[in-house]
Amino acid sequence: VLAGAKGHGNGRAGGAESDAVLVGRCARGDRLAYAALVNRHLPRLFALSRRMLGNEASAEDAAQEALLRLWTHAGSYDPAKALLTTWLTRIATNVCLDRLRKRQEEQWDDSYDQPLPPDQEKTLEDRQLAERVEAALRRLPDRQRMALVLCHYENLSMAEAAQAMDISADAVESLLGRARRGLRALLASEWRTLLADNAAD
C-alpha cells in the first residue's frame, strides 16, 4: 500500500488508490489506508507548517495534529466538496494560525540556521542567500506569510487559498500584494544583484 501510494496529489497514477477511496477506508478504521495517506501528504503538510511556524518542533506538531484529524474525522470528509489536498491544507492552515495566535511570544528557533542536510547542500553563497530569504519571510506578518506560502509554494489558486484561510479571495489578494511588496523591499539588494547578473549574462 505504501509503495503504491507514494507521491503527492490524488495518487491515481501508477495504480495507486485515490485519496477519496483511501479516506473512505480510513473512516472504517483501515490502518493501512491511513498509513498510505500519511505517507502521501506528510511532506507537503510538514513543508507548509515549517514555512509558517518557522521551527522544526512546531512544524512536526502541527503536521501531526493535522494528520491525526484525518484519522479521527475521516468520516466528515466529503470528496464531492473538496480535494483531500485542499481539505488537509485547510486543516493545517488553521492549526498553524491557531498556534501562531496562541504563541505570539514564540521565538523562531535556531534550527532554521543550521546547515542544510548534505543531500541539499548548496554552495555557501546559495545557502547564505537562502538564509536571507528565510529571514525576510519570517519578518512578514503571519497572515501575509500564510497567503504567500499557500499561493507561491503550495501553488493554490486564489479561491483555494481563500478557502484554506477562511477569508475572501479579495482579502487573499490584498495579503499577497502586501507580502510581495514587503519582500521586494526587504530583499531589494538581492533581487537587484540577480537582475544585474542576468543583464551581464
Place this chain on the structure above:
Amino acid sequence: MTSKDGSHSLLAQLEAVLAIHGARAERWPQEMRARLSAFVEEDRAAARLLAEARALDRLLNAAPDPSPPHGLEARILAAAFQPRQRPVPVRTVRAMWPEATLLAASLFIGIVIGLSGTAMPALQDVALISGFLEADGLPDREAL
C-alpha cells in the same frame, strides 16, 4: 502601439498584477493575461517590471524546501493508533431518522395524552396513595 495614457494605465495594472500574482503569467487573471503579455513585449518599462518580479520569484524559490525528519511518519502512525484516538463515527441526518422519528412520536403521544386528560385520574390515584391528596381532591395540608 499603445497611447501614452493607455501605457501608464497598463503599467499600473501590470505592477498590481505582479505584486499579487508574481511573474508567472499562468497565475495572472485570465482576462488580463493576453493584454499584459503583449504589453510586456512592446514596452521597456513593463519588461523591466516583469524582470524584477521574476528575480523576486527566483529568490523565493531559493528558500530551502523543508522535508519531514526521519521518524515523524512513524510517530504520527503510533499516535493515531493509540486506543484513545479512534475514528469518530459520523452520523448523517439520514442515519439519525429512526431515533428522531421515535422521539417525535413520543412527544406527540405525550401531548395528546396531556390534552385529553386521561392521565389525570391515574396521577390523582398516585397522589392519593402517597397521601398528598385528601379523598375530596384537595391537598393534604399535613402531608405538605
